[in-house]
Amino acid sequence: MSQSGNFTSGFFVGALLGGLVGGVAGVLAANRISRTDADEAANFNQLSDDIRQNLADMSNDERMEIARRGLEDKISELNAAIEEVRQQLGSTNGHMTDYETSTMDS
Template sequence: MSQQDNFTAGFFTGAFLGGIIGGIVGVVVAGRLQQEEAEMDDLVLSSEADQTLNSASPLTEARIEIARRGLEDKIAQLNEAIDDVRQQLGKVNGHSQPTEDASRVD
């Protein structure tokens, strides 16, 4: 029985010491990772601030104009689809509705 007692005591001692050492290593590594993450956040924030200061560049303005035109095209398509549905519903109900309406998206 003494061999079994030694094994049990050694097992629990090893688990206890391993837990302590693992905990210490985890705290040290987590602290370093947090510090590195904070430094990266600072770099990202400073980079974003630089980009907003230089946001009036011609390239950015051109992209905004392209996006605006694309949105205008989509709005026109939606208005056409709305008009088509209104005309179809008017035919189903037996009376015609005007195509111009105040609820159109402009």
């Protein structure tokens, strides 16, 4: 019986100490993360202000050209991804799909 009492009291003391150490570690980690997030937000706001200033300095034609190039890049990325998936799907069956044969004929 005495070992059972020692185990129970040791268990509770360990749980309390572990909770205390874990709580302190959590507070320290949260504080560090909070400071890092605040620094990142300040850097992002500065970058955002710089981008806004650069956009304000550009003419409408320059902004439209940049937007057009960005869209063309995204479209080419999407086309490449679609082609890659089409090739993967076509090779899994070992033969060409109806779509692939119709595009090769034209």
